[in-house]
Amino acid sequence: MLFFRLFLVLTIAIPLRAQVDPQNIQIARDQWGVPHIFAPTDAEVAYGLAWASAEDDFLTMQKQLLPAKGLMGQVFGKQGAQLDVIVHLLGARKTTRERYTTDLSPDFRKILEAYADGLNAYAARHPKEVLHRKLFPVDGQDLIPSYMLGLALLSQIDEPLGAIFSGRMGQEVNQERGSNAAAVAPHKTTTGETFLLANSHQPLEGLYSWYEAHVCSEEGWNMLGANFPGGVSLFLGTNPYLGWAHTVNYPDFTDIYKLKMHPERKLTYRFDGKWLELQPDFYKARIRLLGFLPVGKKQKFYQSKYGITFETPNGFFALRTVANQTIKAPEQWYRMNKAQNWDEFRAALDLQGITCTNIVYADREGHIYHLGNGLLPKRDPNYDWSGILPGDTSATLWENDFYPVDQLVQVLDPPSGYVYNCNHTPFRSTAPEDNPDTTAIPPHMGYKRPNDLTNRGARFQALMQQYDQVSYEDFKRIKYDQAYEQPMVAVPWFEPIFHLNPDDYPDIQEQIRLLRDWDRVADANSEAAATAILAYYHLESALKSGQSMLEPGTLPEKELAEALRFAQEHFVKHFGQPTVRLGKLQQHRRGDISLPMGGGPDVLAAVRSELQKDGRLRPVSGDSYIQFVRYSEEGVQIESINAYGASARPDSPHYTDQMQRFTSQELKPMTLDKEAVLNGAVRIYHPE
Secondary structure, eight states: OOOHHHHHHHHTTOOOOOTOOOGOOEEOOOOOEEEEEESSSSSHEEEEEEHHHHHHHHHHHHHGGGGTTTOOOOOOHHHHHHHHHHHHHHHHHHHHHHHHHHHOOOHHHHHHHHHHHHEEEEEEHHHOOSSSSSTTTHHHHHHHHHHHHHHHTTTTTTHHHHHHHHOOTTSSOOOOEEEEEEEEEEEBBOOOOOBEEEEEESSSSTTTTTTEEEEEETOOOOOEEOOOOTSSOEEEEEOEEEOOOOEOOOHHHEEEEEBBBSSSSTEEEETEEEEEEEEEEEEEEEEEEEETTEEEEEEOOOTTTTEEEEEETEEEEEEEEGSSSSOHHHHHHHHHOOOOOOOOOHHHHHOOOSSSEEEEETTTTTTTTOOOOOOBBOOOTTTTTEEEEEEEEGGOOOOHHHHHHGSSSSEOOTTTTEESSSSSSSSSSOOOGGGGOGGGGGGGOOOOTTOOOOOOHHHHHHHHTTTTBBBBBHHHHHTTTOBSSSSOOSSSGGGGGGGOGGGGGGGGGGHHHHHHHHBBOOOOTOOOHHHHHHHHHHHHHHHHHHHHOOOOGGGHHHHHHHHHHHHHHHHHHHHSOOOOOOOHHEEEEETTEEEEEEOOOTSBEEEOOOOOOOTTTEEEEESSSSEEEEEETEEEEEEESSSSSSSOOOOOSSSTTTHHHTTTTTOOOOOOHHHHHHHOEEEEEEEO
């Protein structure tokens, strides 16, 4: 073991480049442990961001990097190997090698290399924390595949992959991933300020969870917000001039093709009247056996004209996605970080490296903007792109020709004074009179239809329409709303559960009456909310697992009644009574802290929970990092909160110190002002 650690230190330390002097970098920790990184140059700030992020969550950073080197399976077994395989299917490493010096600017490559140096320096000085001896050192190119993987997962590539292997191609996929974002123009606010809400719903911890930081250089980079640990800049937040938020969206990012195979010649398919051979693209996924012994399992894939191709019992299918068509996402986020006005921000969008997710924008000049963002190919309108496509013609093979940003669904400075998105259709992104024109967008772009709404989207619109002008406190109350619309707009199949006749089901009369009288608010003190949410999870689990042969739109009363019966029996078993308050059932937990939590799936104060062994629900995703921003001529005011704290290390005082405020819907003040940060800092130091 001692030899391994010495070997690790040497192999990591030797390739380090002397680009950055850590003594030029200040890391100031505020009372919440949030790192504020100050340095003369952007590259030095990137180095400091890598170091500070590793101090707080080196484990998750390595989980981001391991698939980029095909090592995830060796550390985390079969589940980890799935990410290794997806990176291979995307061709992420190959594409990065081919385009690194041509598609990324020289100044941004310096940022990548400096960030990699910061990671290497931390790994070299903390070898006991390194998960795999071949992971470090990393360089700038090693950082890119994690972006491609993340964007592929955000664009739901796991759904078509699962469809291919399970044989359920053509079925509608589950699209529940969530987020909220909103901006309000000065003429719509009572104070004449511009408001921005960034409220992305991600896992509360681990991969793709939010990490808050502040980066500030003397070259104009001054941004406070959040990224996923391992990001070289911030993915959302604000600088002194402008800010933005993201929400997951659902245009058509991925296509599936069925190849026409030769009746006699193996691995031969027809394309434009010619017979072509599939090219082997095998991959050996290495996983650990018995916790330590790596073994390899060869995965048989192929390459066709369409890209990665799979042999299944139903034939050969190819998959083509936009997520691996560019490596520019990290540079686009960096340029957005540094933009100082609308024109510079708009120019950053033209990089089109961020291949999915909506963008909601606001600035101190009063501009607000919603973009149904995506890298969307120009497809032949003669085909139905919503289903399985014929894989024998170049007519269905879209090439590197995508709709420019100005042809995507968007709204800039609507007269109504607000824009928003809650993962619903981009055609309902502002007041009804200002919404985008649906007839101007080709159907094959795959945007959600105008009537596709989430409960959050419906609630936000209903609440905003109550105000001629919105105060800051009003804006916060809207975001923290816990109500469901009546009737249920997003899951209409669940609405009949509120209208069951208690006389028909004597054993669950109390549960039925609770729901019939419920105000539809998922308040922590509500017993009806606990019953409804637990019943919903039960039905959802049965439908997803295949235990029920029913479709959501055809659920009969007996299935709904059985869900209420399950909830009642669960309460009796674990709490000794037929009903409990939501806050007793749903507890925000980490370490020794366990706090009552309101909210539920698809309310604006969103919570997605999982059942624990003691019968309680523990939130695992939904509201996580939340940032409110107010812009005026005088400057910017910021408040934020994170689900747990700034650190993922159990021995840190900042592992749980934001939990009480988080569950109480309270925020903490933050600032971009360097002098104020340094004056109030608890600790100021340099990377080692």
